[in-house]
Amino acid sequence: MSIQEWLLLMSHSTCNSQSQLPPALSSLLVEGVAQNTSSGVYAPGVSFFTIVISLYVDDLLVTGSCVQEIEKVKKELMSLFEMSDLGQVSFFLGIEINQSKGEIILCQRKYLSEILKKFKFDGCKSVRTPMNMKEKLVIEETKEEVDERNYRSLVGCLMYLTTSRPDVLFAVNVLSRFLNNPRRSHLVAAKRVLRYLKGTLDYGVLFKSDFEADLVGFADSDCVGSTQDMKSTSGFCFMLGSNCFSWSSKKEELVAQSTAEAEFIATTTAANQAIWLRKILCDLGFNPRIPTQINVDNQAAIAISKNPVFNLMSKFIFKKANKYFISARSFLYGEY
Template sequence: MKAPPGLSNPSGKVCLLQKSLYGLKQASRQWFAKLTSELISQGYTQSKNDYSLFLKTVGSFITIVAVYVDDILITGNDSQGISQLKSHLDHIFTIKDLGKLHFFLGIEVGYTNSGISLTQTKFTRKLLSHCKIQDLKLAVTPLPQNLKLHQMEDALYHDPTYHRTMVGKMNFLTHTRPDLAFTVQHLSQFLQEPREPHVAALHHALRYIAATVGQGILLNSSGQLILQAFSDSDWAACPNTRRSVTGYVLMLGCSPITWKSKKQSTVSKSSSEAEYRAMYSAASEVAWMVRLLQELQVPTIKPVVLHCDNMSAIHIARKPIYHERTKHIEIDCHFTREKVLEGLIQLTYLPTSSQLADLVSLFFLMAFAWIKHPTEAKIIGYFYVVQIIKQFHLALPWNSQIESSLHHLFEDNSPSQDTLEMNL
């Protein structure tokens, strides 16, 4: 590298770089290559399903190393192997041992008798400190009910950078907040030219985040390690392109481990086709997750139950006899059928009222609009929220703010706190 300004260098010599991590385009790649070689020299193997994951198995003992640039997590049941690895890395790189995991990449880790909670409270408060809202009134839903944002409605927002920055930060928040997955997906479609209604929807989402600052997920320590998937779609949800939205959630035992909300790449001719495409996305995630869990020596978890609330899509995946209805669907979407025949996936019908993937495929509180009687809608809606909290084990402690927010949403038809705690 060239000599820095101010350094006397009459002969025009160059500097030999001994160590650098930041500032150079190839620095992180070279660092990872060096770290990988050191881990392999200690008997670790690089995972083929996640290249930032390294494993070492000795008999019944296993040591797991997860790497993100220069932040490293080490876990396993081989305490001696973990100590030896830390000593070796400290000798080569001079590392700093931070002890038991409590904070990693903005995610706060808490330990309870029920399991491990993952939250982003500090990041959430920092996010809210940058929002341009004069009166931060709390909201109980991520988006207004029945909201449909259009590409070319109303005037352009004067500061598009603000909209892009806030949506980008909310995207990072979805690592522990599956309830924000659909909202972020919806707002991300208008980053190029955000308009006034788009920013208004963003501010509504920020008010919801302000009402649920400490919310996260709970990795439950009880129950069997059974992997199951939930897939759903919102047919023709986008008013601009008429494309559907795919949503899926994977649960390991009682804990959510991966989820996604994404607009489909093409228009679906029917709701069954949209559901079939959503099943394809969920099946792909299941195949990857099964391979990863097998590397981590998780006991046999096949077949994985894939829940879907559309019988037509299930029949299409099970029996290749709907040629006239499926001949236009891309070949890769039939990946689900192949995995069913292999025995990796078992398709099961699930009523819409119990579909957890609604949380990431569409805004689940929109279901109220489809019920004719307002009183019935509020009662059913309240218990639907309770079910979401229970099924996802959201790390959301009961407090007076949550109680008043739910009572405000459902007025006088909401059950008492004792009823909620009994359902939870």
């Protein structure tokens, strides 16, 4: 069996279409492989096993459902390209991968230790939370300035850390809003994140084997969390069984005039992500058994999603959120 017949390639965000793949590797995917360019997934029409190759520049991760086929993939790739087999993965792009029976733990302990050492926080006292929720960070033109390059470097390091640390994602999202002309209050808040990370050095993401896992989402909004532009921050996470694998925290582009509107925008953002994730899962051969449920803690947003009709309260929400709007009804009530 040739590589064209069973190769399933899932590329990273730096390689989202076949035109962006290395020419030699792209030539292997021309025939016998179904391509989904929107997700960067290349899948063969084979159902009895799955092979996944994750590509980042010149680094490859090979995994799948059959050990023999994985070895066959590696041997054939090594016959076509000059490469080395480093064995079972334990470290990839700054992420430590600890494998044991039935579970995998992803963490960035080494990378985090280097960050703490770089900013001289390796001996600091830890705190229990990454940020003080009672403190609202704003642009302060009259306050004391700090080294802009140092602040950007710190926030940039923290951004990559959110790959395996969703618990600091919201805090890093807020800090990233002040990369231009940061003030002392912003630097103090960034240092608090480092102090929190110092006490949670071993934290990471745990993945357990779950053969009957369903895709479930959670969405929320802080409702006018940014007092200067009156915009809210939306957040969501998705789980397969007990495994959290997708998360996001981002300021909404629209100014919400009510809690229901802010929550509804967060829900539609999560619904868009759910559609994309379902396509990815289908391309990988894991067809979701049931509609994806998105959990929201706002009754008004749920009511609007359940019955998306125009009325005095909702017509402005639909008009402003038209660019985002995908009714969550299909996910909440089983019509997807």
